[in-house]
Amino acid sequence: MRIAVAAAAAALLGVLATAAPAEAHTTLTSSDPAKGASVTAPARIRLTYADPVRFPGVVLLDAKGGHHEAGKASAVDNHVTQQIGGALAPGVYTVGWRVVAEDGHPVTGEYKFTVTGGGSPSAAPAGPTSSAPASPAAEPVRHTSSAGWWWIGLVVVILAAIAGVVALLRRRTPNGRA
Incomplete structure (x- = not known):
């Protein structure tokens, strides 16, 4: 006994x-275009996280569910960049993202922005050296459990x-x- x-x-x-440990996953700290922003057609999506991330996945969907990504998303430290395929027509777009945090847990989220007016996207540089302003993205992060x-x-x-x-x-x- x-x-x-x-x-x-x-x-x-x-x-x-x-x-x-207490779920110490990373969080999305800013995005360009920002959540809820009205912008001219961007050439890329840039997401910034509180910690370095890996295995990024980003989708850009129009109101009808059409995809507008060009190639695969790239991650450098805590920045993820996704190039946009072609000029975006005016309308509301949804950015959906998934990354793997340093602790190994996948973290996902989404937000919307609006493209106003016409015109083609500007040639914005890709990667973390971009000088484009990153605006806060107040989208709550959905965590996976530690089950x-x-x-x-x-x-x-x-x-x-x-x-x-x-x-x-x-x-x-x-x-x-x-």
């Missing part, structure tokens, strides 16, 4: 020691319980035989 209690205590300690850590902890507890039962059964029978 003491072995089973010791195994359960060890399992609980293991779960607590490996618990994930994976709970599953790992549950497996540890179950394995410890099985080990405790086996040890208890061996102790009660002579020479470990049933």
